[in-house]
Amino acid sequence: MTLADSTAGQRGTPARGRPRSEALEHAIIEGVLTLLEDGVPLAELSMERIARTAGVGKATIYRRWRGKEELFVDVVRAAEPAEPLLPGTSLRDDLVVMLEWMRRRGLAGRSSAVLRNVHAQMKSSPRIWAAYETSVVRPRRNALVEVLRQAQQRGEIRADVDVRLAYDLLTGPMLLRSVLRPDGDLPEDLAERIVDTVMEGLCPPAGEPPR
Amino acid sequence: MTLADSTAGQRGTPARGRPRSEALEHAIIEGVLTLLEDGVPLAELSMERIARTAGVGKATIYRRWRGKEELFVDVVRAAEPAEPLLPGTSLRDDLVVMLEWMRRRGLAGRSSAVLRNVHAQMKSSPRIWAAYETSVVRPRRNALVEVLRQAQQRGEIRADVDVRLAYDLLTGPMLLRSVLRPDGDLPEDLAERIVDTVMEGLCPPAGEPPR
Amino acid sequence: MTLADSTAGQRGTPARGRPRSEALEHAIIEGVLTLLEDGVPLAELSMERIARTAGVGKATIYRRWRGKEELFVDVVRAAEPAEPLLPGTSLRDDLVVMLEWMRRRGLAGRSSAVLRNVHAQMKSSPRIWAAYETSVVRPRRNALVEVLRQAQQRGEIRADVDVRLAYDLLTGPMLLRSVLRPDGDLPEDLAERIVDTVMEGLCPPAGEPPR
Amino acid sequence: MTLADSTAGQRGTPARGRPRSEALEHAIIEGVLTLLEDGVPLAELSMERIARTAGVGKATIYRRWRGKEELFVDVVRAAEPAEPLLPGTSLRDDLVVMLEWMRRRGLAGRSSAVLRNVHAQMKSSPRIWAAYETSVVRPRRNALVEVLRQAQQRGEIRADVDVRLAYDLLTGPMLLRSVLRPDGDLPEDLAERIVDTVMEGLCPPAGEPPR
DNA sequence: GCCTAACCGAGACGGTACGTCACGTCTTTTA
DNA sequence: TAAAAGACGTGACGTACCGTCTCGGTTAGGC
Structure with missing residues (x-):
């Protein structure tokens, strides 16, 4: 559904290692949305700030999205009614x-x-x-x-x-x-x-x- | 006409020292347009690259425009038929x-x-x-x-x-x-x-x- | 003899559960030594690489040594004739x-x-x-x-x-x-x-x- | 004399642009020495901290030295009586x-x-x-x-x-x-x-x- | 022969530092 | 004084590693 988790979506591999928390995906996207609603200018939306807001390490974001733009695709999706x-x-x-x-x-x-x-x-x-x-x-x-x-x-x-x-x-x-x-x-x-x-x-x- | 020249536009000062070259304004804007036409992604249009393309020092750009966005206003204007x-x-x-x-x-x-x-x-x-x-x-x-x-x-x-x-x-x-x-x-x-x-x-x- | 096993060394507990494999300690230390002999610079000896080389999970190392330096003490010991x-x-x-x-x-x-x-x-x-x-x-x-x-x-x-x-x-x-x-x-x-x-x-x- | 400034040391080029401040080289090295004297463990001597201590941008350090080790060569030199x-x-x-x-x-x-x-x-x-x-x-x-x-x-x-x-x-x-x-x-x-x-x-x- | 606790590989996780790059300002020399 | 060049403080980028934590799956006792 989302762009996230694209690499982990392979079927066949029996899911080794600790699975990615789906809750974090929501937390990250919700964090971005909250910042935008609060009027934070887009230019100030650095990955570092997004991570800090969501209480998440930067790597956790980059593990799910290739970069800021890919993240924004899912943010826009989540924002649409x-x-x-x-x-x-x-x-x-x-x-x-x-x-x-x-x-x-x-x-x-x-x-x-x-x-x-x-x-x-x-x-x-x-x-x-x-x-x-x-x-x-x-x-x-x-x-x-x-x-x-x-x-x-x-x-x-x-x-x-x-x-x-x-x-x-x-x-x-x-x-x-x-x-x-x-x-x-x-x-x-x-x-x-x-x-x-x-x-x-x-x-x-x-x-x-x-x- | 343009947003450029804003600081130098004061009348009354009898124009001391070397006058600003108007040709450079064109060179800068044309350089940006050429880059865009050549398919350079917007994200790669740094001020440093713009200056290098126009064969111009960075300060020469900042003397004319307050920042990248203001420069882009004039770029868009110049591009419109x-x-x-x-x-x-x-x-x-x-x-x-x-x-x-x-x-x-x-x-x-x-x-x-x-x-x-x-x-x-x-x-x-x-x-x-x-x-x-x-x-x-x-x-x-x-x-x-x-x-x-x-x-x-x-x-x-x-x-x-x-x-x-x-x-x-x-x-x-x-x-x-x-x-x-x-x-x-x-x-x-x-x-x-x-x-x-x-x-x-x-x-x-x-x-x-x-x- | 080694610094390893420090936490498991408590006597009194009747050793429940699966015991630690002693072979792994050797495998880890030998792996580090092999890397060093092969001329790998010390700066590239990350715990992640050590674990990968030994075919071992990171936790397996941290279960035995408190950190990289403590591991190195045993590595040095093992290397000394x-x-x-x-x-x-x-x-x-x-x-x-x-x-x-x-x-x-x-x-x-x-x-x-x-x-x-x-x-x-x-x-x-x-x-x-x-x-x-x-x-x-x-x-x-x-x-x-x-x-x-x-x-x-x-x-x-x-x-x-x-x-x-x-x-x-x-x-x-x-x-x-x-x-x-x-x-x-x-x-x-x-x-x-x-x-x-x-x-x-x-x-x-x-x-x-x-x- | 130092390892720093190695690339800028070419003769022949008539030194264009703003010259590098020699004072900053001293400030950086002195900053590191002060931290060491104050008992800061070597492991906590990150480039970020060194820059902050010297009141200097990271790029200013990397302009002079290729990395932490090269910087340390000059630090050791400066420390020797x-x-x-x-x-x-x-x-x-x-x-x-x-x-x-x-x-x-x-x-x-x-x-x-x-x-x-x-x-x-x-x-x-x-x-x-x-x-x-x-x-x-x-x-x-x-x-x-x-x-x-x-x-x-x-x-x-x-x-x-x-x-x-x-x-x-x-x-x-x-x-x-x-x-x-x-x-x-x-x-x-x-x-x-x-x-x-x-x-x-x-x-x-x-x-x-x-x- | 189960039961169960600890081990094991894998890898996600919050952090922190890395070295690079761009921003907008400044400081040189040259014109 | 303008201009080219490039150093400067700042701060974000995306990567790598730290040491910890969670997964599913083993592997030994003790019963």
Whole structure:
């Protein structure tokens, strides 16, 4: 599930020596999250400080993660709230639930601080970012794209619309507000407004006379 | 124009001693851009290496910028292509030109590498990011928001649409593709497709029977 | 005999559980000696490497010795060749045998490498050095000093000579050559030459005219 | 003179950049000596502590010496008292002055602590010990051996005595007492007694009847 | 022939020091 | 005074070893 423990995950070896404590993995990640929530700037998050905060030796961290960036992948994972169950009652309901989840994620709590900082840090390392993208972002996108595709087959979406583009049209604006924009405001009805506006379009219905 | 020169910008001093070489500022910024274009990971861009690449002493850099992040602000500025002149022939034309500019920016050359990396790095420093946001991003946004506002007054956009939201609906998807998504594909007609789809909406016109 | 086994040496407890393997003590000490003979620098003799070489867990070593220095005491002991039986035929014979033993000790094999290296290391720990000095060096010195004292009583040594000084006059030079001097040459007749020269003196017999 | 600054000692280069502060070299070495005099065990003399004591960055030490052992060579050098001027009035006078200098060296002050500890440490690294032996010990030995050789030509030493052996016969005992023996006593007349006894021999003059 | 305590290999664990590297400042010489 | 060069204090990096601790798995008694 995590990037940690990757080398110890081999099956077949009957687990020699003292096993790694799973509790420590949690302690380390939780320690990082607590520091971030407390407003510690990312630049001050040295491995030494992380180890000290978690009450752990540095080697214990390096035994689990290859470096700071790999650790941050698991930190971001741990910070993300559980993905929502889509109600499936209608396309609009599913989209609103998904975007509302994204909105809340950027609002407060751990995910907010983590998203705005560590996200950016991870992008600096293409290798790490790719790992995160593959294991976290892409599956989530694929799920919602599939929802859109089925809606298109039901006729709820115009047949000539590229569902991948539709996905970006819906999530791009929310991502812009909740992650990229510093201090961006996220009003409560933002998800609904994005979904409704994108689905209906910016232009007035044809045939309606310009005011 | 740049953040550089901040300390030497005092007028009144009759410029004693050897004057600062303006050429060096360019040499430094160009050196960083060349390194980035050559695929040097951001983590390996130390001040020491930057100085060596530019054939310049470290003090010469620190005389011009307070630190690495401030230097990067000017690097990002130098990498960004000139903003496009909006034709003004129609709302659609203006939007397509703007989004096409964003698309090209993320395609190749220096701006691409810079956007994907240094952007992210700057986000880690709230102070620096705020400076960049205020002096570069916000004016550009304000300009386009004003375009949208005038179109709304002309009736080209529904009266009940929040123009700030409209801005995000249009630029969010393009940002998502051109900056955030690694190796995202950017087809030539992407700008047009985003503008048209957002303006007309995802749903089929009312009254039209589902397939 | 050794420093090992110190904790298990308690009598009274009827020795429950699996007894310690005596073979392992030998394996560990022999492993260290083999490494030293193979020219491994003392600085690379980590407990981890010692354990690996002996095919033994680290705890197995720490169960027997308190630390590296205490282990080295037993290593030095194991490396030292058996002390010679003094013939007792004459003072000169006894001294030559003793010094010849010291000479051979510094020549080759395990004792040489150990003397030149581990000896020095032990000196860095006063506690350990004192233990070694008390249990190994001092008895040997006392024995030879007693030989000298008896020879003095027999008139073989001048009555005004301090026998403790005499001991140093005889062994000091050999120690200097066989332990302290790197690559010092140790000719076969060295012991005889030292003994004879010290006993007779450097100066020509009085009354003999300077050449 | 010292091992430090070895790389910067190239002539021809016109000394670009800020020159290394000679004062810091002294500060570092003096710091180590002070710690040793204060009884700090050698094992606690980490580079980090040395740097902290001298008020110096670690890099400043590593810029001058390759590692701890090379630093210790210069520390030992600095601790050694100035070599005595031999009076030249007679062989006996020269020898007594030299051995008395060795005795005092082992008595107190910095040289004592340094000799007993760092000496031993240096021996653990053959490379370092060889450097020390070549640049410090050997010249001193050569000087005294030359004195002995000339005395032999004057007839003050028996013609059949090997002067190199004579050197060891004289210095070996003093070294044994002043450096190797822990808590060895060094009476004031030790130098004289060693010189006189070695020169005259342990045995009573021939022809004298055993008492 | 079990039972059980201690031993054993392996290796995780909290520490500490290593030697390197980068930061931002400073101190030289040269222009 | 600017500039190149590079020394400087600071502090993080990732590695290695220390001595301790926990695992599963042996290996001897004592019953």
